[in-house]
Amino acid sequence: MPKMIFINLPVADLGAAKAFYEALGFVNNPAFSDDTAACMVWSEAINVMLQTHDKWRTFTTRPIPSKDSSEVMLCLSCDSREAVDAMNAAAAAKGGIADVNPVLELGFLYNRSFADADGHVWEAVWMDPAAAPPA
Incomplete structure (x- = not known):
């Protein structure tokens, strides 16, 4: 598997x-x-x-966190900056909250965060590894 x-x-x-x-x-x-x-x-x-x-x-018997808490932030890669924007807009249009964290713009990396109706925080990110600064 x-x-x-x-x-x-x-x-x-x-x-x-x-x-x-x-x-x-x-x-x-x-x-x-x-x-x-x-x-x-x-x-x-x-x-x-x-x-x-x-x-x-x-x-589990552990309590379910409230919508206002942060338990984890999950990140999904996207194919383009436009796809990041589209995911953020779709989240807002379907009852989520767009841009719950500041937009991250680093040139080679573009990231926007949103929360679903239950407060689960997601990031949509596009990155061009070839344009990333050397380590």
Whole structure:
């Protein structure tokens, strides 16, 4: 089996969360989705498991962080600066919050952050490694 990552996120409204991630370009995998969870595929190696709070609580007794806290910041690579902007705009249009952190513009790297309706923070980033300053 190839190395993969499955990011599990608790969500208050599964239908709204699924629509949000679809607007960002994720695709639902119905084989691993039901009325308590939705498997949202970003790539062959990256999947986000959206889980209702009740489903989430079957895996852990730790409290679900509030929308105003930061538990983790997840970053997705994009093919262009325009794709970064489009992802940020799609997040805002589907109930998320655009630019929750300052825009990062380094010439060779462009990054914008957004939060989904549950407060999970994501970054969309474009980078041109050939233009990066030498280490």
